[in-house]
Amino acid sequence: MYERLKAAAGLHRRSLNSEAIVCLEAVLLPNRTTADDRLARARELRASLPRGPFTAADIDAAKRAGRK
Template identity: 45%
Template sequence: MPTITIKNIPEELYEALKSTAENHHRSINSEVIIRLEQALLPRLKTPKDKLTNIQRLRAQISPNVISADDIDDIINNGRA
């Protein structure tokens, strides 16, 4: 597998990369590889992929969490 060396990384950029890697529980090297993949090899989503994602997210939402009466009460209380 090829290896690269990156020189003269600005301190601010390095610290941001280090922090992001820690937040994702990854090494700095793994974080760099993932970021390069995201930037250079974006996965194009088809309309079907997008629809599946929307449906998955919609299934997680509880319907009718706020009723029309709740909205009226909030509006009326805000005018008091």
């Protein structure tokens, strides 16, 4: 188990201690969002998008907008 934890820590660029804490939190404090909640949120986000096709220029502009 130590070797697997060490490998995961390296993969995630964390210390062994930090990786152990993240793993414990994932098991002991699971995300309480239900599948229905996630689906509803995805539908809200989709509804907020403008209708019609996106162009490459639209996508580039959206990416740049978040980088200011």
